[in-house]
Amino acid sequence: MRNMHLVLHGLAIKKHGSAEAVAGIVGLEASEVAQALAAAVSQGRAVEAGGAYMLTPAARVSLGGEYSKVYAAQRADQAFVAAYERFELVNRQLKEIMTAWQTVEVGGQSVANDHADKAYDDAVIGRLGELHERAEAVFGPLSAGVPRLAIYQAKLLAALEHAEDGETEWLSGAKIESYHTVWFELHEDLLRILGRERTE
Amino acid sequence: MARSLGRWTLYLDDTAVPERSLIGGKAWSIARMRGMGLPVPPAFVITTDACRAYLAQGDLPAGLRDEIGAGIAVLERESGRRFGQGPHPLLVAVRSGAAASMPGMMDTVLNLGIDAAAKAALAAESGDVAFARDTHRRFYDMYARIVLKATLADLDKDAGPEAWRTALAAAGAGAIPATATGQLEGAVRAVFESWNGRRAKRYRQHHGIPDEAGTAVTIQAMVFGNLGRDSGSGVVFSRNPLTGAPAPYGEYLAMAQGEDVVSGKHTPDGLEALNNAMPALHDALLGAAQRLEQADRDIQDIEFTIQKGELYLLQARAAKRAPAAAVRIAVDMVREGTIVPEEALRRVNAEQIRGLLAPRLANGAAARARLVAHGESACHGVGVGQVVLDADAAETAAANGRDVVLIRPTTSPEDVHGKVAARAVVTARGGATSHAAVVSRALGRPCVVGCGDEVLQGLDGRQVTVEGGAGLVFDGTLPVTVPDERDDPLLRQLEAWARAAAPLAVYRDSERPAAAALDLDGLPGGESPENLPQLLAGAKGAAGGALARDAGVAAAVACGLAFIVVPQALPALLAACAARRKGRGVDAA
Structure with a gap:
């Protein structure tokens, strides 16, 4: 199947994902993804439980071996690699902003943010919006190298706008496609594309 | 009225405070502090009128450039320093400021006015070459990030402006103007442009703020806490933000800039160090903290700098506080007659109490x-x-x-x-x-x-x-x-006020009433607040499930329940009071 690599790649990122969830991040039709996943299950490359899929350990290893071939052009593309390196810089700031959302300094000590200070929370959301605007300069060259990466940019903007409208679980909520969830998935996608190691 | 410098700008002196809609929140708070006779570094403001004119014609309105020059001249006179020149260079902070704070507006640019000559002068004046160089680098970094919106790696602190310019060009961003005056104008334009950024526009639409309101630009002289033994920086709280004890609390670092106090690189001293070195300034500082607390009726967090024996307040705002402090300050302020119980309930939220009562x-x-x-x-x-x-x-x-x-x-x-x-x-x-x-x-x-x-x-x-x-x-x-809320007299006091204000009765599991309560733990979907309107229809009381969260309690209030049963009462009572205020439109969403 033509898009099997892409579907399994999407499943590696959306672990325990449904066909729709995987389709949503790799930019394929849900019906095509469902077909590919069914084929993967019959070939022993994935397992299914209650509509959610998972790669088998063997499929995880063989998927890892395919990236260098599939993304050889991007790995050799200086503009793409440079954009990725700028992404890593922004990534550091993103994690600082998420931490500022969740914890605050009180008299020199770090405590959980109880969200009692609306001005503080608004300022953090403001910093995230500012980061998003700077990150747009990085998303451009990334999607020029791998067009499907533009999906993440759209999802990030959607999450940001939810947060700006007061639905603050869209900043770092772990069970929804919050800004942090999508960013984290984009980061994982880039690490796989370029064959880099996660450092923390 | 603050003193007019022409058509577009106002110097913020200690006369009457101009309208917030004309000068924005930042300048308003400077003008208010000056009006209270408190020491604040000199500042002038470019009004929202200028912003409207800029956006209408796409360029600075006629005369604004001269007025900015006149404003800088006043800051030079007041501070005894010269913009972009030695031997005592004037550096300024540039801030955006709409009437209401708004996301997407340009962030503050600090240290504007530093160039190679000013850097050398600052090094001589402070006796600290590394400080002057670092100030120069930080200005470049901020200007690149905030005004030019560049994504840069940390600029090499040992390199000079040439190398920084190269790094900036490599990142594909525009160039930093060559002169201090040009940089200031660039920052002012960036503030005006940020009014029409995506975030600001969305926010205005969402909150019904007219697009014509515009933003002001505040330009304030920077002060230095590292110009000798009679200089320093610190932060003072009008009460203890960790415990809530009604005694001033703070940190002071002699011969240091504000960022040194918060960087963690140096260990600041307590306020006694300031009291020992300059007792009159220490007393003036605590007096200012008291006055600001009384004016705002809330604990204050004040950043200050002492420059050659002169005290300056840089910023005062309601302090962030630990949960225990939030409780104590709210209760104490009611007892002192500063706020009413209703306000105390507004200042403590359910999440803070859950934190205090966590296992x-x-x-x-x-x-x-x-x-x-x-x-x-x-x-x-x-x-x-x-x-x-x-x-x-x-x-x-x-x-x-x-x-x-x-x-x-x-x-x-x-x-x-x-x-x-x-x-x-x-x-x-x-x-x-x-x-x-x-x-x-x-x-x-x-x-x-x-x-x-x-x-x-x-x-x-x-x-x-x-x-x-x-x-x-x-x-x-x-x-x-698991701590028991009944063991703490302050929590008991809050509970009593909350019971009087809450729209429903709240029972602890251990004090369950005789009336039958719907057990949400035993119902499919009972753990999700969004299911409650359906599940609670026709019930008089409920227990467990989604009532552990604020949204669940709010749903119970909306459904008109007479009572709920929860493990600990106070978090649910506070959530119920918040839901009631929201329902009556007392609190904004």
Whole structure:
């Protein structure tokens, strides 16, 4: 199947994902993804439980071996690699902003943010919006190298706008496609594309 | 009226405070402090009129350039310094400021006015070459990031402006104007342009703020806390922000700039150090803190700098406070007659009380236990379980009703389901801002990060207790206690006020009423607040399930329930009071 690599790649990122969830991040039709996943299950490359899929350990290893071939052009593309390196810089700031959302300094000590200070929370959301605007300069060259990466940019903007409208679980909520969830998935996608190691 | 410098600008002196809509929130608060006779570095403001004119014609309105020059001349006169020149260079801070604060507006640019000559002068004046160079570099970095919106790696602190310009060009951003005057104009334009950015526009639409309101630009002289022994910087709170005790609390660092106090590189002294060195300024500072607290009727957090024996207040705002302090200050202020009980209930939220009442290790338990790993605290709380090293194993074990602690080298999106299933999360590598830390906090899972790779060996299958707040992992199952809200007189006082104001009755599990309550724990979907309108229809009272969350309590209020039953009363009472205020439109969303 033509898009099997892409579907399994999407499943590696959306672990325990449904066909729709995987389709949503790799930019394929849900019906095509469902077909590919069914084929993967019959070939022993994935397992299914209650509509959610998972790669088998063997499929995880063989998927890892395919990236260098599939993304050889991007790995050799200086503009793409440079954009990725700028992404890593922004990534550091993103994690600082998420931490500022969740914890605050009180008299020199770090405590959980109880969200009692609306001005503080608004300022953090403001910093995230500012980061998003700077990150747009990085998303451009990334999607020029791998067009499907533009999906993440759209999802990030959607999450940001939810947060700006007061639905603050869209900043770092772990069970929804919050800004942090999508960013984290984009980061994982880039690490796989370029064959880099996660450092923390 | 503050003194007019022409058509577009006002100098902020100690006369009457102009309209917020004309000068914006930042300048308004400077003008207010000056009006109270408090010492604030001199500042002038470009009004929202100028912003409207700029946006209408796409360029600075005629005369504004001259007025900015006149404003700078006043700051030079007031500060005894010269803009972009030695021997005492004037540097300024440029801030955006609409009437109401708004996302997407340009951030503050500091140290504007520094160039090679000003840097040399500042080095001579402060006797600190590294400081002058660092100020120059930080200005470049801020201007690039904020005005030019460039994404840069940290600029090499040992390189000079040429190298920084090259780095900036490589990042594809525009160039920094060559002169201080040009840089100031660039920053003013960037503030005006930010009014029409995506975020600001969306926010205005959402909040019904007219597009014509416009933003002001505040330009304020910077002061230096490192110009000699009679200089320094610090922060003072009008009460203790950790405990709420009604005594001033603060930090002071002699011969230092404000960022040195918060950087963690130096250990600041207490306020006694300032009292010993300059008692008159110490007393003036505490007096100012008192006056600001009385004016705002809330605890103040004030940044200050002392420049050659002159005290300046840089910023005053309502202080962030620890949950225990929030409770004590709210109750104390009612007793002092400063606020009413209704306001006290508004200042303490359910989440803060839940934090105070969260389970913790029993007294002395940690002292007797064996420590098996330690790292950086990433999320508070105590979690007990058997160690697993794989997210899938964590999920399987949890599905079988076992409590597990997930230990991973680092975490990736692949591990999120394991964290959901685990009682606590531990990683070998990474810090308090790592993905693992962010996700654990979002899930409320106790989390310790950066324990070292040895944590991956020898613990698999062992029973451990994770103390997330301290960053410690102990051998075995340690005893855990849950604080009782009835043991604390301050919580009892808040509870009494909340009961009087709450729109429904709240009972503790241990004091369950005779009337029948719908048990949400026993109903499918009872744990989700969005299901409550349906589940609660026709009920008089309810217990458990989604009532553990604010949204669940709000749903119970909306459904008109007479009572609810929960483990601890105060969080639910505060959530019910908040829901009632929101329903009456007293609080904004």
